Amino acid sequence: MLTDVGEYIVGAYLQLIxxxxxVDYNVRPPxxxxxxxxxxxxxxxxxxxxxxxxxxxxxHIRGVLYKDNRTTVERITKKHERQKRYGVxxxxxxxxxxxxxxxxxxxxxxxxxxxxxxxxxxxxxGEYKRRVEExxxxxxxxxxxARNPVFRLLQVMExxxx
Numbered sequence: 001m002l003t004d005v006g007e008y009i010v011g012a013y014l015q016l017i018x019x020x021x022x023v024d025y026n027v028r029p030p031x032x033x034x035x036x037x038x039x040x041x042x043x044x045x046x047x048x049x050x051x052x053x054x055x056x057x058x059x060h061i062r063g064v065l066y067k068d069n070r071t072t073v074e075r076i077t078k079k080h081e082r083q084k085r086y087g088v089x090x091x092x093x094x095x096x097x098x099x100x101x102x103x104x105x106x107x108x109x110x111x112x113x114x115x116x117x118x119x120x121x122x123x124x125x126g127e128y129k130r131r132v133e134e135x136x137x138x139x140x141x142x143x144x145x146a147r148n149p150v151f152r153l154l155q156v157m158e159x160x161x162x
Contacts, residue, residue: 003025003026004041004057004059005059005150006057006058006059006101006102006103007025007026007041007042007057007059008025008148008149008150008151009057009059009101009132009135009150010041010042010055010057010099010101011023011025011042011044011148011150012135012146012148012150012151012154013131013134013135014042014044014053014055015044015146015148016135016138016146016148016151017131017134017135017138018044018046018051018053019046019048019049020044020045020046020051020053021045021046021047021048022044022045022047023042023043023044023045024042024043025041025042026039026040026041027039027040027042027043028040029086029089029090030090038082038086040054040055040056040082040083040086041055041056041057042054042055042057043055045091045094049095050093050094050095051094051095051096051097052087052091052094052095052096052097053096053097053099054083054086054087054091054096054097054098054099055098055099055100055101056076056079056080056083056099056100056101057101057102058076058100058101058102059102059103060102060104061103061104062104063104063105063106064076064102064104064105064106064110065106065110069106069108069109069110070109072110073109073110073113073114076100076114076117077117079100080098080100080117080119080120083096083098084096084098084119097121098119098120098121099120099121099122099123100114100120100121100122100123100124101123101124101128102123102124102128103124103125103128103129104124104125105122105124105125107125111124135150135151135154136154136158139151139154139155139157139158139159140155140158140159142155143155143159
Protein backbone atom coordinates (compact mmCIF):
# COMPACT_ATOMS: atom_id res chain seq x y z
CA MET A 1 0.00 0.00 0.00
CA LEU A 2 1.23 3.50 -0.79
CA THR A 3 2.23 5.73 2.08
CA ASP A 4 -0.09 8.72 2.43
CA VAL A 5 1.35 12.24 2.77
CA GLY A 6 -0.27 12.52 6.20
CA GLU A 7 1.57 9.40 7.30
CA TYR A 8 4.85 11.02 6.25
CA ILE A 9 3.95 14.09 8.35
CA VAL A 10 3.44 11.87 11.38
CA GLY A 11 6.61 9.90 10.61
CA ALA A 12 8.63 13.11 10.42
CA TYR A 13 7.27 14.19 13.80
CA LEU A 14 8.07 10.83 15.39
CA GLN A 15 11.58 10.80 13.94
CA LEU A 16 12.65 14.42 14.28
CA ILE A 17 10.72 15.72 17.28
CA UNK A 18 10.16 12.59 19.39
CA UNK A 19 13.54 11.04 18.52
CA UNK A 20 12.36 7.71 17.12
CA UNK A 21 15.21 5.62 15.75
CA UNK A 22 12.85 3.51 13.65
CA VAL A 23 9.72 4.69 11.84
CA ASP A 24 7.71 2.32 9.72
CA TYR A 25 4.58 2.80 7.63
CA ASN A 26 1.61 0.56 6.85
CA VAL A 27 2.82 -2.13 9.24
CA ARG A 28 0.99 -5.43 9.10
CA PRO A 29 1.15 -7.92 11.95
CA PRO A 30 3.26 -10.96 11.10
CA UNK A 31 1.62 -14.28 10.39
CA UNK A 32 -0.84 -13.33 7.67
CA UNK A 33 -4.46 -14.42 7.82
CA UNK A 34 -7.23 -12.02 8.76
CA UNK A 35 -5.13 -10.46 11.50
CA UNK A 36 -2.45 -9.69 8.91
CA UNK A 37 -4.88 -7.40 7.10
CA UNK A 38 -5.09 -5.01 10.06
CA UNK A 39 -2.31 -2.52 9.39
CA UNK A 40 -0.91 0.16 11.63
CA UNK A 41 -0.50 3.42 9.69
CA UNK A 42 2.71 4.59 11.40
CA UNK A 43 4.80 3.07 14.18
CA UNK A 44 7.77 4.83 15.73
CA UNK A 45 10.26 3.24 18.11
CA UNK A 46 12.56 5.24 20.34
CA UNK A 47 15.14 2.63 21.30
CA UNK A 48 16.82 4.83 23.91
CA UNK A 49 13.68 5.49 25.95
CA UNK A 50 11.86 2.25 25.04
CA UNK A 51 8.85 4.20 23.81
CA UNK A 52 6.66 3.01 20.96
CA UNK A 53 4.21 5.30 19.19
CA UNK A 54 1.37 3.60 17.34
CA UNK A 55 -0.44 6.07 15.13
CA UNK A 56 -3.67 5.97 13.21
CA UNK A 57 -3.59 8.69 10.56
CA UNK A 58 -6.61 10.06 8.70
CA UNK A 59 -5.84 12.92 6.34
CA HIS A 60 -9.30 13.97 5.20
CA ILE A 61 -8.90 17.71 4.64
CA ARG A 62 -12.65 18.22 4.40
CA GLY A 63 -13.19 16.57 7.78
CA VAL A 64 -12.90 13.00 9.02
CA LEU A 65 -16.18 11.19 8.40
CA TYR A 66 -17.00 7.58 7.59
CA LYS A 67 -20.68 7.43 6.57
CA ASP A 68 -21.94 9.28 9.70
CA ASN A 69 -20.71 10.49 13.11
CA ARG A 70 -21.53 7.26 14.98
CA THR A 71 -19.85 5.08 12.35
CA THR A 72 -16.79 7.35 12.42
CA VAL A 73 -16.41 6.99 16.19
CA GLU A 74 -16.96 3.22 16.01
CA ARG A 75 -14.37 2.83 13.27
CA ILE A 76 -11.72 4.87 15.09
CA THR A 77 -12.51 3.01 18.32
CA LYS A 78 -11.92 -0.33 16.56
CA LYS A 79 -8.64 0.95 15.16
CA HIS A 80 -7.57 2.04 18.65
CA GLU A 81 -8.40 -1.42 20.02
CA ARG A 82 -6.27 -2.88 17.22
CA GLN A 83 -3.40 -0.55 18.21
CA LYS A 84 -3.57 -1.76 21.80
CA ARG A 85 -3.65 -5.44 20.77
CA TYR A 86 -0.61 -4.90 18.55
CA GLY A 87 1.25 -3.11 21.36
CA VAL A 88 0.57 -5.90 23.86
CA UNK A 89 1.43 -8.66 21.41
CA UNK A 90 4.50 -7.26 19.65
CA UNK A 91 5.88 -4.38 21.74
CA UNK A 92 5.84 -5.76 25.26
CA UNK A 93 9.28 -4.27 26.04
CA UNK A 94 8.16 -0.76 25.11
CA UNK A 95 5.98 1.80 26.79
CA UNK A 96 3.30 2.26 24.14
CA UNK A 97 1.57 5.50 23.30
CA UNK A 98 -1.45 5.44 21.02
CA UNK A 99 -2.27 8.39 18.81
CA UNK A 100 -4.92 9.45 16.33
CA UNK A 101 -3.72 12.15 13.91
CA UNK A 102 -6.12 14.10 11.70
CA UNK A 103 -5.94 17.73 10.52
CA UNK A 104 -9.70 18.32 10.34
CA UNK A 105 -12.14 16.72 12.78
CA UNK A 106 -15.58 18.26 13.24
CA UNK A 107 -15.99 19.53 16.80
CA UNK A 108 -19.01 18.02 18.50
CA UNK A 109 -20.18 14.42 18.53
CA UNK A 110 -16.96 12.96 17.10
CA UNK A 111 -14.52 14.91 19.29
CA UNK A 112 -16.65 14.38 22.42
CA UNK A 113 -16.78 10.62 21.95
CA UNK A 114 -13.15 10.20 20.87
CA UNK A 115 -11.96 12.17 23.90
CA UNK A 116 -13.50 9.44 26.09
CA UNK A 117 -11.20 6.75 24.67
CA UNK A 118 -8.64 6.07 27.37
CA UNK A 119 -5.02 6.00 26.25
CA UNK A 120 -5.76 7.54 22.83
CA UNK A 121 -3.98 10.84 22.28
CA UNK A 122 -5.92 13.02 19.88
CA UNK A 123 -3.59 14.99 17.62
CA UNK A 124 -6.37 16.78 15.77
CA UNK A 125 -7.29 20.23 14.53
CA GLY A 126 -5.23 22.88 16.36
CA GLU A 127 -2.92 20.32 17.98
CA TYR A 128 -2.18 18.81 14.56
CA LYS A 129 -1.43 22.29 13.23
CA ARG A 130 0.88 23.03 16.19
CA ARG A 131 2.85 19.86 15.58
CA VAL A 132 3.27 20.64 11.88
CA GLU A 133 4.45 24.12 12.91
CA GLU A 134 7.11 22.46 15.11
CA UNK A 135 8.31 20.60 12.03
CA UNK A 136 8.34 23.83 9.99
CA UNK A 137 10.47 25.58 12.62
CA UNK A 138 12.91 22.68 12.68
CA UNK A 139 12.99 22.62 8.86
CA UNK A 140 13.95 26.30 8.83
CA UNK A 141 16.98 25.55 11.03
CA UNK A 142 18.23 22.40 9.29
CA UNK A 143 19.52 21.38 5.89
CA UNK A 144 20.39 17.70 6.28
CA UNK A 145 18.32 15.11 4.42
CA ALA A 146 16.23 13.32 7.04
CA ARG A 147 14.99 10.80 4.43
CA ASN A 148 11.38 11.92 4.85
CA PRO A 149 9.80 13.53 1.77
CA VAL A 150 7.42 15.78 3.69
CA PHE A 151 10.15 17.13 5.93
CA ARG A 152 12.38 17.68 2.91
CA LEU A 153 9.58 19.68 1.27
CA LEU A 154 9.25 21.79 4.42
CA GLN A 155 13.00 22.41 4.34
CA VAL A 156 12.85 23.53 0.71
CA MET A 157 9.92 25.84 1.45
CA GLU A 158 11.55 27.31 4.55
CA UNK A 159 14.85 27.95 2.74
CA UNK A 160 13.52 29.52 -0.47
CA UNK A 161 14.80 32.96 -1.41
CA UNK A 162 13.64 35.79 -3.65
